[in-house]
Amino acid sequence: MKRGILDSPLATGPKANFARIGLLMNFVLSVSSMVILKFIFYNFEFPALTTTLVHFSTSTCLMIATRLTQSIPWVSLRWGPVCKLGVGFSLLVTFTNLSLYHNSLISFVMLKTTTLIWIPAMHRLFSNFIFSWSTLLALCPVISGILLHFCFEQDMNSLGILYGILGAMVTSAYQLYLSEKQKEMQVDSLQLLLYEAPIGVLLLIPISWYFDRSEIYAESPAFTWHLPLLLLVSGACTSIVPFTEQWTIGHTSTAEYNVVSQMKFAVTLFIGYNTFNSLSYRPIQIMGHMMTLSGIVVYTHLKVS
Template identity: 35%
Template sequence: MLSGRYQLILSLSINLISSISIVFVNKWLYVKYGFPNISLTCFHFIATYAGLQICAWLGVFRPKRLEIVRVLPLSLTFCGFVVFTNLSLQNNTVGTYQLAKVLTTPCIVLIHVYFYGRRYSTKVKLTIIPIFIGAFLNSYYDVMFNMRGTIYAGIGVLVTSLYQIWVGTKQEELDVNSMQLLYYQAPMSALLLVGVIVFVEPVFAQGGVFGSWSISALLAVCLSGIIAFSVNLSIFFIIGKTSPVTYNMIGHLKFCITLLGGYLIFEDSLSVNQLLGIALTLSGIILYTHFKMADQRRKANRANHVNL
């Protein structure tokens, strides 16, 4: 068995690779086939539940009986996260959408400080500044605010922050591991999304989830579901073992790599501002990692000193 440290490194690696892969697979599905967005997300959670069920049959983990009411807030915030981030993307420019996503990190910090009593060092808080400036530079020419888009983006940031915080706190509160919690949350979220799909996407008509799709499109959907299983499981494990802020830092790193990947694979243009933004974002992530590890070492040293 791998130690906790190596499990975390493995999960970070899997999350990084799978999260970047799923962006390009999903983009292929949206651009080439026009597959409906929320229906694909719903399928991702069905695939995640199926993967967890196989893991349970193989003895990888043992499902734990949980009260549905206690898991429901997590599923509701996930659905809110999906719906409002999609509405934000629909009603804002891509630049404004990306800028709003970056605000999730300071929002999580504020919720942690004022509602959970968690403390962050000043150095850790300051690392948010180059990340925010980097994101702004990446979207400088594409930022355009409007009332409806701003409202959707604001609600999306708040719900996403709550979802990521509860992914961690629910594991502690319910005394479960990432697999045991996701085993309940995945099918519940899929069921809730079905109720959303009926109102916002075609179901049986052309372009709907039960419409006519080619074999290649269905294979791409299946591949997307397999990758989503890796993404969802690694998210729960990473947040459970670290924190939502650390996971967000990884998200900013994935954003930079995705931009570079779009430039190299899809020949998307990158301006000097975007390259500078990527450099600033990466510097903020590196500084955050350095200061966070230094804080953890100090805490460990104090604990050892007390035990002596």
């Protein structure tokens, strides 16, 4: 009998306990990074493209440090697939940050959840792999919850919704291409990040300069010494997250990892209800949020069983 998310065996031993610390760090850093970013966008109105450039620059500096200390083994890869992965990674991070900039925190996380809908579609389109009917049916409460949220949203942002959908689509396509190329090239995510982070910097320097220079150099009382500090902290959090993910791979159970992912969604909802001058959400919207959360739990259970 196959095990599901609620009864899969937990990893044991010193390495497993060490990895659980990494899993906890992943949870804290992921949520912290998202909240700090939203704080920057909400209070300082700092442009999202330049923020993304700062994050890629921070990641590049960290990657250079790991390369100099030989913490991550260097692998020589073909530039064709690597450039495609780098562009895809840059796009998904950029669209994700633009979505967070233009949407409320709850709308952002609801749009991010549409990745679950796009992944089966991408698999069907590009790899001819079809998910089981039970897995697809588990997406019904997810879709229903998202629709309930946006149908009754008081402060809907069309541009933010567009960025959120594009971010979810690019993320799904990137994950599919990444899994294929990782098997082909026999590398882990950190070895790829050694290439992807500098590519992101090179792509975003001209783009952020073209779109954001007027905002960056405009005299604004909101730009205080707190801003660069917050940008560096958010960049550091974002840069360390991939290390915590790599830290936990193979040493924690699927159940533990997915429960933490579901906790991120639930905690983000809670923070969204109580921060950033949140609008009062209608009961039907809150019901939609709970439907989406329950759909995620069922979908994850079916995927790992």
